[in-house]
Amino acid sequence: MALALAEATPVESIALDVEGVSHRYELDGKSLQVLDNVSLTIAPGEFVALLGPSGCGKSTLLRLAAGLETATTGKVLEDGRPITAPNPDRILVFQDATLFPWRTVRANIATGLEARGLLGEKGFRIDEVLKLVKLEGFADFYPHQLSGGMAQRAALARALVNDPKLLLLDEPFGKLDSLTRLRMQNELLDLWKSAGFTALLVTHDVEEALLLADRVIVLSDRPASIVAEIRVDQPHPRRRDDASLVALRRSLLEKLGISHDV
Amino acid sequence: MSAAVEDTFGGAGRRTLALPFGGVWRNGLFAAGTWSLTAALSYGLPDVISWGATELFAIIMLVGAGIFLALSVTVHRLGGFGRTLIHYGPWFIVLGLWLGVWEVLTAKLGWLPKPFFSPPQGLLHVYITDWDRLLICIAYTGRLWGLGFFSGILVGFAAGVALGWSKRFAYWGMPLLKLIGPVPASAWIPCTFFIFPSVFHASIFLVALASGIPVAILTAAGVSQVNRSFYDVARTLGADNRFLIFKVAIPASLPNVFVGIFMGLYYSFAVLVVAEMLGAKFGLGWYLQFNTAYSAYANVYAALIIMALICAGLVRLLFVARDRLLGWQKGIL
Numbered sequence: 001m002a003l004a005l006a007e008a009t010p011v012e013s014i015a016l017d018v019e020g021v022s023h024r025y026e027l028d029g030k031s032l033q034v035l036d037n038v039s040l041t042i043a044p045g046e047f048v049a050l051l052g053p054s055g056c057g058k059s060t061l062l063r064l065a066a067g068l069e070t071a072t073t074g075k076v077l078e079d080g081r082p083i084t085a086p087n088p089d090r091i092l093v094f095q096d097a098t099l100f101p102w103r104t105v106r107a108n109i110a111t112g113l114e115a116r117g118l119l120g121e122k123g124f125r126i127d128e129v130l131k132l133v134k135l136e137g138f139a140d141f142y143p144h145q146l147s148g149g150m151a152q153r154a155a156l157a158r159a160l161v162n163d164p165k166l167l168l169l170d171e172p173f174g175k176l177d178s179l180t181r182l183r184m185q186n187e188l189l190d191l192w193k194s195a196g197f198t199a200l201l202v203t204h205d206v207e208e209a210l211l212l213a214d215r216v217i218v219l220s221d222r223p224a225s226i227v228a229e230i231r232v233d234q235p236h237p238r239r240r241d242d243a244s245l246v247a248l249r250r251s252l253l254e255k256l257g258i259s260h261d262v
Numbered sequence: 263m264s265a266a267v268e269d270t271f272g273g274a275g276r277r278t279l280a281l282p283f284g285g286v287w288r289n290g291l292f293a294a295g296t297w298s299l300t301a302a303l304s305y306g307l308p309d310v311i312s313w314g315a316t317e318l319f320a321i322i323m324l325v326g327a328g329i330f331l332a333l334s335v336t337v338h339r340l341g342g343f344g345r346t347l348i349h350y351g352p353w354f355i356v357l358g359l360w361l362g363v364w365e366v367l368t369a370k371l372g373w374l375p376k377p378f379f380s381p382p383q384g385l386l387h388v389y390i391t392d393w394d395r396l397l398i399c400i401a402y403t404g405r406l407w408g409l410g411f412f413s414g415i416l417v418g419f420a421a422g423v424a425l426g427w428s429k430r431f432a433y434w435g436m437p438l439l440k441l442i443g444p445v446p447a448s449a450w451i452p453c454t455f456f457i458f459p460s461v462f463h464a465s466i467f468l469v470a471l472a473s474g475i476p477v478a479i480l481t482a483a484g485v486s487q488v489n490r491s492f493y494d495v496a497r498t499l500g501a502d503n504r505f506l507i508f509k510v511a512i513p514a515s516l517p518n519v520f521v522g523i524f525m526g527l528y529y530s531f532a533v534l535v536v537a538e539m540l541g542a543k544f545g546l547g548w549y550l551q552f553n554t555a556y557s558a559y560a561n562v563y564a565a566l567i568i569m570a571l572i573c574a575g576l577v578r579l580l581f582v583a584r585d586r587l588l589g590w591q592k593g594i595l
């Protein structure tokens with residue numbers, strides 16, 4: 001399915017290092033600590049999933065990695081260099097699709113290329129990613145004419161068209177129905193294998209994390225710190241009823257504070 | 263849905279539309295009735311107060327009645343235009359009645375006396391006797407309004423974007439704008455006289471100010487209210503400031519800008535009279551004042567109607583432009 005993309009884009013990937021990062025938001029003089037001494041290293045081309053309770057600071061961590069925010073203390077590095085500003089090499093797919101309502105789906109996807117003056121050179125990729133997220137027929141629709149899931153797929157396409165070296169995904173499949181979700185997970189996996197970018201996926205779905213990631217990191221409640229790290233060595237394609245995955249799932253749920261019978 | 267449409271748009275018209283060819287447009291017949299009634303009243307009853315153009319008014323009403331009579335059987339063959347006519351059917355009926363009542367109360371009974379009130383035939387008289395001067399006035403006002411309005415909204419838009427975008431600009435500009443905003447245009451007359459080389463320039467400035475200020479205020483509000491996440495998304499996609507301003511902030515605030523332009527349009531018309539008070543030789547505002555001074559209220563009403571029609575036409579044009587530019591909003595609002 002991801003063939004067109006696979007052939008067109010041999011992408012390099014980058015390493016992401018988070019070193020002793022703590023982050024706090026200042027709100028009307030009060031400060032809210034969100035991250036507490038988080039350290040993690042993601043190798044180039046690795047697929048890491050972040051799990052954690054709602055409001056613990058997962059999105060915040062992604063914003064730091066995207067360069068939209070600077071950590072209060074600690075360092076966030078790409079290939080050893082500090083991340084100081086956003087850069088289209090590291091693209092964040094936001095939790096809400098946040099499509100520009102005044103742009104059609106096609107124009108939304110074109111945003112990154114347009115902003116960097118690459119529309120002429122790479123414009124053909126727009127049709128490829130449209131096909132990839134199954135929105136070929138909706139290129140000229142405006143965001144308010146899309147369903148929630150379609151909007152999220154369009155947002156994913158808007159990131160992918162830029163051939164990011166690091167793809168930061170904030171619950172990208174949250175609004176999809178379970179079938180589309182499965183399909184998109186497979187698409188993402190194919191894409192990741194063929195394009196070779198580094199992926200950091202925030203999700204609240206333990207199974208999704210286990211099916212996709214090389215490594216699953218579990219965060220504590222706010223302020224988030226890393227409470228567990230699990231390596232998933234199973235080769236792809238993985239089966240969700242695979243015995244070792246089921247065991248991992250149980251232990252992950254326990255780490256998240258949810259015991260048995262779930 | 264269709265029932266609701268029928269209720270609001272006048273059920274009778276819609277239902278006859280549904281009839282096969284040859285169906286009669288009943289509201290057209292009624293309109294022909296009220297219009298010919300008014301024609302008869304104007305022609306038949308003697309004028310208590312002389313206004314002139316009595317016969318011409320009766321003839322025009324009669325011709326109108328004839329047209330409605332013809333339309334009542336042919337309107338269904340006129341396509342879109344016909345549907346518009348049918349939509350306004352009830353208005354045509356009432357218009358005929360209203361002109362009749364107005365005519366009787368003023369010219370025929372004299373209850374509403376000269377010079378304060380004028381019957382429709384009085385206005386007609388103004389149009390046929392003073393049309394050349396009115397045309398010149400329209401041209402003069404058009405030039406003044408066009409120059410003032412367009413320079414006003416351009417400057418207002420640019421200022422609004424700057425105010426909404428830049429904190430430093432807003433720090434100095436917003437208080438000034440808030441102080442200047444409520445000042446009535448006539449208060450500017452003394453200093454504009456001093457600052458501008460000619461009366462014409464001063465008048466343009468007043469019109470520009472009236473139309474520019476609401477545009478500036480609303481644009482600034484729009485730009486500063488743009489959802490921050492749009493900027494975040496654009497920045498992660500590699501957008502620079504230029505892109506953020508022109509491709510994110512401005513399109514996102516365009517709905518607000520249009521509200522400002524609509525307000526500016528109304529204010530600019532309201533200020534025309536003041537602007538032409540400065541010593542213009544011609545112009546609708548000048549015409550209004552000149553004739554008010556001579557208690558020629560029929561001329562005043564005649565010019566007011568022209569202004570109202572021009573303003574309505576411009577509003578209509580602006581709506582078309584907005585729908586073009588803001589097509590993406592359909593279904594959101």
Ligand SMILES: Nc1ncnc2c1ncn2[C@@H]1O[C@H](COP(=O)(O)OP(=O)(O)OP(=O)(O)O)[C@@H](O)[C@H]1O
Pocket residue numbers: 025026027032034052053054055056057058059060061095222
């Ligand atoms: N811009 C901000 N200013 C102040 N506080 C913020 C800001 N953004 C997030 N927070 C706070 O930081 C905490 C963590 O937010 P974050 O969005 O990172 O959570 P999350 O783990 O992504 O949650 P969820 O799974 O529900 O999306 C929350 O308590 C939130 O209120």
Ligand SMILES: [Mg+2]
Pocket residue numbers: 058059060095170
């Ligand atoms: Mg989140």
